[in-house]
Amino acid sequence: MTTALQTLTGHKDRVWNVSWNPQGTILTTCGTDHSIRIWAKEGDTWTSKNVMSDAHSRTVRCVAWSPCGNTLASASFDATVNIWDCKTADIECVATLEGHDNEVKCVSWSASGSLLATCSRDKSVWVWEVGEDDEYECLAVMPSHTQDVKKVTFHPSLDILASASYDNSIKLYKESNDDWSVFCTLNGHESTVWSIAFDGSGQRLASCSDDRTVKIWQEYQPGNNEGIATPNNEPAWKCVCTLSGFHNRAIYDIAWCRLTGAIATSCGDDVIHVFKEQPQADKNAPMFDLILTIPQAHTDDVNSVSWNPTVAGLLASGSDDCTVKLWDFTHIF
Amino acid sequence: MSGRGGLENINPQVYGRAGNRPEGPNDWNDDVPDLFDAREIFDLIRHIRDPEHPLSLEELNVVEESACEVEDMGEGGQGKVVVHFTPTIPHCSMASLIGLSIRLKLLQTLPARLKVDVRITPGTHASELAINKQLADKERVAAAVENPQLLELPCLRLPEQTPIETQEKTVWSVV
Numbered sequence: 161m162t163t164a165l166q167t168l169t170g171h172k173d174r175v176w177n178v179s180w181n182p183q184g185t186i187l188t189t190c191g192t193d194h195s196i197r198i199w200a201k202e203g204d205t206w207t208s209k210n211v212m213s214d215a216h217s218r219t220v221r222c223v224a225w226s227p228c229g230n231t232l233a234s235a236s237f238d239a240t241v242n243i244w245d246c247k248t249a250d251i252e253c254v255a256t257l258e259g260h261d262n263e264v265k266c267v268s269w270s271a272s273g274s275l276l277a278t279c280s281r282d283k284s285v286w287v288w289e290v291g292e293d294d295e296y297e298c299l300a301v302m303p304s305h306t307q308d309v310k311k312v313t314f315h316p317s318l319d320i321l322a323s324a325s326y327d328n329s330i331k332l333y334k335e336s337n338d339d340w341s342v343f344c345t346l347n348g349h350e351s352t353v354w355s356i357a358f359d360g361s362g363q364r365l366a367s368c369s370d371d372r373t374v375k376i377w378q379e380y381q382p383g384n385n386e387g388i389a390t391p392n393n394e395p396a397w398k399c400v401c402t403l404s405g406f407h408n409r410a411i412y413d414i415a416w417c418r419l420t421g422a423i424a425t426s427c428g429d430d431v432i433h434v435f436k437e438q439p440q441a442d443k444n445a446p447m448f449d450l451i452l453t454i455p456q457a458h459t460d461d462v463n464s465v466s467w468n469p470t471v472a473g474l475l476a477s478g479s480d481d482c483t484v485k486l487w488d489f490t491h492i493f
Numbered sequence: 494m495s496g497r498g499g500l501e502n503i504n505p506q507v508y509g510r511a512g513n514r515p516e517g518p519n520d521w522n523d524d525v526p527d528l529f530d531a532r533e534i535f536d537l538i539r540h541i542r543d544p545e546h547p548l549s550l551e552e553l554n555v556v557e558e559s560a561c562e563v564e565d566m567g568e569g570g571q572g573k574v575v576v577h578f579t580p581t582i583p584h585c586s587m588a589s590l591i592g593l594s595i596r597l598k599l600l601q602t603l604p605a606r607l608k609v610d611v612r613i614t615p616g617t618h619a620s621e622l623a624i625n626k627q628l629a630d631k632e633r634v635a636a637a638v639e640n641p642q643l644l645e646l647p648c649l650r651l652p653e654q655t656p657i658e659t660q661e662k663t664v665w666s667v668v
Binding site for chain 2: 174192217221237251262263265308310326346351354409410428429430456459461480481
């Protein structure tokens with residue numbers, strides 16, 4: 161029975177999101193108590209370094225670090241996204257992105273750090289350009305989904321964006337001729353898609369849903385060997401694996417480790433699962449094994465999981481039980 | 494609310510109320526674990542006010558004890574509660590709001606070990622699937638609850654308060 165490396169308490173209400181900085185030295189958490197908390201390691205233990213108590217006027221739903229590690233973005237139910245300058249210990253809000261009609265659910269930075277994407281219950285995905293002097297310009301407003309958009313995430317290296325929605329679909333966006341638009345829609349889930357994660361290469365996408373399954377999607381470029389049709393000469397994405405029967409309630413988050421290739425899921429049944437692809441698997445029909453289950457990882461729904469980007473096997477999780485836990489899974493790799 | 498002006502269901506059928514729960518021999522014994530049962534869940538939700546009428550959900554037969562299922566594994570185990578509710582008419586636009594008030598009441602009073610599902614009794618509403626999906630989405634519920642205007646509505650207030658005029662709120666879609 162695996163126990164947590166450490167339990168971080170402090171949040172006064174449910175924790176919605178946990179996120180590491182690119183160096184893996186800072187863990188940032190946010191939640192319903194309107195705060196963003198910054199945790200760092202002091203000696204052997206993780207401690208609270210900063211509490212931004214009224215970061216927003218309502219629930220803070222998501223936080224994300226820019227690739228340079230100097231800027232933090234936070235998305236809130238108050239319909240805004242705040243940009244925080246974290247170069248010094250004196251964290252300051254340098255910009256507020258407004259425009260969404262209602263709750264902003266997620267924010268994501270592109271690999272280059274020059275673009276930011278946000279999504280909302282207003283069914284739209286917005287792409288912003290990061291300019292000089294904390295100027296953020298809206299490049300695109302894409303109301304492509306028919307219901308709330310729960311999550312957006314950029315491709316690990318290219319300027320390609322993916323979004324997951326209450327309308328059960330996943331959409332992929334890219335820019336052509338200075339215009340951002342949808343180039344592919346992934347259907348297959350039977351209920352809300354809560355979260356998505358690209359693997360390290362960006363050729364695979366994992367998604368988790370209220371339908372209690374995880375799906376793995378594979379990219380097929382035009383001219384691929386498998387003979388998959390690529391209409392409009394755009395890459396096509398097909399579902400190559402579905403993991404079902406492992407989760408008893410909605411799966412709220414999924415994280416794909418760039419270092420180990422392991423996939424972690426956090427579920428409404430309080431359990432954290434870790435899956436890994438079988439080696440020598442056929443790329444078009446991969447098999448994933450469940451390599452670790454942590455029953456009662458928390459005493460309530462686990463809303464978020466995130467792998468540390470530099471320390472293999474270190475996982476953070478956030479829950480409705482108001483705590484954040486750190487897990488050391490190095491022994492399973 | 495109805496665009497026709499006035500109540501949607503002008504003449505609802507009114508049912509009687511169940512009496513108090515009979516006491517058992519172990520009720521006052523602290524050594525016997527007291528797990529939740531259907532009657533207790535029903536007792537928590539029966540007094541919720543209907544959004545339109547000055548009546549409780551029990552009196553309108555929107556909720557009944559037989560539609561509350563409980564599996565309580567006790568401390569340390571994970572249990573679940575499933576409540577089915579029956580809107581008075583199949584196109585009731587308040588159904589979504591009633592479901593939310595039931596869900597909220599249970600979330601506020603039950604321990605974390607019990608997972609709550611609130612659904613429409615199958616076949617009793619035109620938008621059953623859409624409403625069930627919304628009620629199951631805890632993010633939508635959380636966002637709705639943060640809206641102070643929504644919490645002013647009679648069905649979401651304490652039973653003794655008098656009903657006030659209701660309005661559709663865009664924060665919680667009335668299907």
